[in-house]
Amino acid sequence: MAENRTPEVQRLKANSVGLVGVVFMAVATAAPITAMTGNLPIAVGFGNGTGAPAGYLFATLVLTVFSVGYVAMAKRITAAGAFYGYISHGLGRIAGMASGMLAVLAYIVFEASIVGVFAYFARTTVADQLGVDLPWIVYAAAMLAVTAVLAHFDINLTAKALGVMLVAEIAVLFAVATAVLLSGGGPDGIPLEPVDPRNAFTGASAGLGLFFAFWSWVGFESTAMYGEESRDPKRVIPRATLVSVIGVGLFYIYVSWMTIAGNGLRGVVEVSSSAAPLDLFFDPTTAFIGAWAVDAFQWLLLTGSFACGMAFHQCASRYLYAIGREGFLHPALGRTHRSHGSPYIASYVQSAIAVALVCAFWLTGQDPYIHLYTLLAILGTMAILIVQTLCSFAVIGYFRRHHPEDRHWFRTFTAPLLGGVGMTAVVVLLVLNMETAAGLAADSVFFAAIPWIVGAVFFGGIGLGLYLRARRPERYEIIGRIVLEDATERTEDGRPAPDPTAVTRD
Numbered sequence: 001m002a003e004n005r006t007p008e009v010q011r012l013k014a015n016s017v018g019l020v021g022v023v024f025m026a027v028a029t030a031a032p033i034t035a036m037t038g039n040l041p042i043a044v045g046f047g048n049g050t051g052a053p054a055g056y057l058f059a060t061l062v063l064t065v066f067s068v069g070y071v072a073m074a075k076r077i078t079a080a081g082a083f084y085g086y087i088s089h090g091l092g093r094i095a096g097m098a099s100g101m102l103a104v105l106a107y108i109v110f111e112a113s114i115v116g117v118f119a120y121f122a123r124t125t126v127a128d129q130l131g132v133d134l135p136w137i138v139y140a141a142a143m144l145a146v147t148a149v150l151a152h153f154d155i156n157l158t159a160k161a162l163g164v165m166l167v168a169e170i171a172v173l174f175a176v177a178t179a180v181l182l183s184g185g186g187p188d189g190i191p192l193e194p195v196d197p198r199n200a201f202t203g204a205s206a207g208l209g210l211f212f213a214f215w216s217w218v219g220f221e222s223t224a225m226y227g228e229e230s231r232d233p234k235r236v237i238p239r240a241t242l243v244s245v246i247g248v249g250l251f252y253i254y255v256s257w258m259t260i261a262g263n264g265l266r267g268v269v270e271v272s273s274s275a276a277p278l279d280l281f282f283d284p285t286t287a288f289i290g291a292w293a294v295d296a297f298q299w300l301l302l303t304g305s306f307a308c309g310m311a312f313h314q315c316a317s318r319y320l321y322a323i324g325r326e327g328f329l330h331p332a333l334g335r336t337h338r339s340h341g342s343p344y345i346a347s348y349v350q351s352a353i354a355v356a357l358v359c360a361f362w363l364t365g366q367d368p369y370i371h372l373y374t375l376l377a378i379l380g381t382m383a384i385l386i387v388q389t390l391c392s393f394a395v396i397g398y399f400r401r402h403h404p405e406d407r408h409w410f411r412t413f414t415a416p417l418l419g420g421v422g423m424t425a426v427v428v429l430l431v432l433n434m435e436t437a438a439g440l441a442a443d444s445v446f447f448a449a450i451p452w453i454v455g456a457v458f459f460g461g462i463g464l465g466l467y468l469r470a471r472r473p474e475r476y477e478i479i480g481r482i483v484l485e486d487a488t489e490r491t492e493d494g495r496p497a498p499d500p501t502a503v504t505r506d
Contacts, residue, residue, distance in 0.1 A: 018231050021159035022223050022240040023247075028162045029110075029219025029315065030248055031308030032255075033169035033300060034117060039212040040256050041280050045273030046436065047209025050191075050265055051199025053257040055213040058200045060249030062422040063217055066388065067245045069395035069416030070221065071238035076403070078227035078237070083387045084322055086224075088480025089402070090394025094469070096480040098461030099387045100323055105457050106383035107316035108350065109376040110219070111147075112357035114309035115140050116372030121305055123368075125298045136368045140358050147310045148351040151317060152337070152344055158314060162307045169304035170251070172297055176281065177258035179288035186284070187264035194260050195253065208436055211429040216252060218381055219311065220244045221388065225318045229341075262288060313350055320346035326478050328464075374441045378434060379450045385427045386454070392420030 017025070043052040073086045083103045088096025122139035126132050150158050181190065193199060203209055223240040227233035230240075260268050262284030272280050285293045321343035324333020337344040361372040395416035399407050406412065434450070435442045468476035 017159050017226060017229055019236045019240055019243075021163070022226050022230055022236055023243050024159055024163045024166050025226060025311050025314065026220050026223045026240060026244040027248060028166050028307040028311035029222050030217055030244070031114070031169075031219075031304055032166075032248065032251060033173060033304035034114075034308055035216035036173060036252070036255055036259075037278055037281055037301060038117070039216050040259065041272040041277035042437075043209040043212040044260065044280065045269055045271075045277065046204055047212060048200055048203035048206045049209070049269050050194050050260055051196070051202050051206075052209055052213070053194040053253050053260065054197050054200035055206075055209045056216070056249060056252040056256055057195060057197060058210065059213040059217065060246065060253065062419070062426075063214070063220070063245050063249070064242075065415050066392055066419030066423060067241050068411055069392055069419055070224075071241050072406075072411050072416075073391075073395055073398060074224050074227065074237040074241065075234055076398075078224075078233045082221065082224035082227075082319075083391050084319065085480045086398070087387070087390050087394045090396070090398035091390060093476060093479035094462055094465035095390065095394075097328075097465040097468075098458050099390050100319070100480070101457050101461035101464075102383045102454065103387050104316070104319045104323065105454070106380040106387070107312055107319055108353055109357065110312040110380045111309050111316055111350065112354045113373050113376035113380060114305055114312060115143050115354065115358050116361070116368040116376070118143050118302060118305040118309060120367075120369040120373065121298070121301045125302060129295060129298065137358075137362045140362070140368065143306055143309060144351060144355055144358065146306075147313050148347070150310060151313055151347040151351075152342060158310060162311060165303040165307040169300045169307070172293070172300050173255050174251075176262070176285050176289060176293070176297075177255045180258040180262040180284055183288055185258075185261040186287075187266065188261070190258075190261050191265055193265065194257050205433065205436070207429050208433040211426065211433050211437065213252075214385075214426045214429070215377075215381055217245070217248060218384060219308075219315070220248065221384075221391075222311070222315045225315055259284060313347070313354070316350045317343050317347040320349060326480075327475060370440050371444065371446075374438055375444065375446050375450070378430075378438060378447075379453060382427070382430055382434075382450060382454050383457070385423060385430060386458070389420055389423040389427060392416045392423055396420075 040052060043055060044050065048055050070086075073090070077085055077089060084096055084100030087099040119136040119140040123134065123136045126134065126139075150161060180186065184190065200206065200210065220241070223237050223244060227237045230236045259280060263271060263280060268280065271277070271283065281297065282294050285297055320333045321336075324330060324335075324346060326334070333343075333346045333349060335345045336342060357376070358372065361368070366372055393416065396413055399412040430437070431451075435447075438447050441447055465476070465479065468479070
């Protein structure tokens with residue numbers, strides 16, 4: 001009697017979210033208001049100076065090329081594990097397991113990182129505007145609790161909540177930028193130098209500026225994680241990915257350009273490198289809209305960072321779920337809620353890990369922004385950039401081995417090759433500028449351990465894959481290959497294709 005080795009799994013709730021919802025989830029992880037206020041001052045003050053908008057232009061082009069190959073895979077494979085499944089199919093199960101472990105690490109620490117920046121913004125905003133000064137851990141605990149509750153339910157609830165917060169944060173940035181444009185700019189009018197492509201590679205440290213530009217997109221690739229829960233994933237996920245990359249890129253270019261124009265070319269670098277870098281945004285907001293808008297801006301920093309953290313929680317939960325349902329780590333992670341269809345066990349585990357990380361930094365007297373946010377963000381970014389790089393090359397391998405009829409000189413070879421080379425360059429930029437990016441936290445023991453942590457997880461994944469191949473071949477065969485209608489490979493008409501890797505036995 002034939003028996004399929006693929007385990008029975010509990011499904012995520014299908015048709016829970018559409019194109020707009022997936023875009024909201026992905027853009028929320030990029031966190032436009034946090035990316036702009038956190039990254040642009042560093043890029044301008046210490047990186048490529050007034051050429052920072054050109055740096056965002058360059059990053060938009062590179063990531064768009066990367067996305068061409070990424071969406072080609074998304075049209076074929078729909079799985080909550082995204083990179084895990086893609087790399088498993090394109091580069092093999094061992095590389096897939098190592099990449100899956102790195103992706104899990106990245107999304108796990110991203111939530112705790114964003115909790116740190118939320119707590120920092122919350123404490124300063126409440127103290128400044130309400131005169132109440134509470135320890136940052138109070139705000140961190142509140143965010144962790146609310147996130148855990150929302151993640152328990154259908155993903156559509158989170159998408160709606162993120163949609164409201166995302167629209168608000170985009171609106172305030174767009175309003176300030178448009179006010180500058182309609183007023184004719186600041187002291188220098190609307191200069192063209194900031195968007196001259198050549199200026200992306202100039203300044204005090206162009207590499208640092210370019211790295212922070214790419215850092216501003218971290219999380220856009222999360223679109224693929226919601227394929228199993230989206231309506232018509234074969235169309236929704238590719239479109240959502242391109243909308244997220246190109247739309248966010250154009251927005252970043254516009255906002256950064258107008259922010260520099262509002263401050264003027266002469267003083268913008270000095271403001272960005274000062275002790276109050278947020279004045280890069282607050283000064284033009286006051287000048288072109290009014291002081292009241294600065295108060296609103298501060299509150300939206302809170303909602304924007306909260307939305308980002310909640311989106312990363314969903315990402316981490318789905319990666320834990322994807323690996324758990326294949327029997328790795330613990331099979332309970334692969335359970336879904338009977339009513340809501342959410343990966344509730346994986347979500348609880350992710351909440352527990354985030355609480356543990358936040359408490360570890362709090363109990364050791366670390367700063368929520370300087371240490372918790374910065375160090376964990378660098379750790380997660382290093383891990384996810386390596387996975388993105390491998391994913392580009394996985395596209396080439398996948399279409400070369402599995403679907404020669406769908407090969408295309410640009411979509412399945414040139415674009416992913418250029419994307420892989422570009423992402424490799426970004427990893428190099430991170431390594432070269434890691435100490436500067438860490439700032440005051442660069443002296444910590446944890447900072448020195450970051451490359452070792454990433455290496456240990458990656459090679460640990462390789463070791464696990466090799467062990468399974470040698471000792472547990474039945475488990476090895478299903479790495480990244482759950483046979484499930486919404487998780488298996490799809491044909492061009494959108495229907496599940498037979499799984500060529502399925503193994504049967506008598």
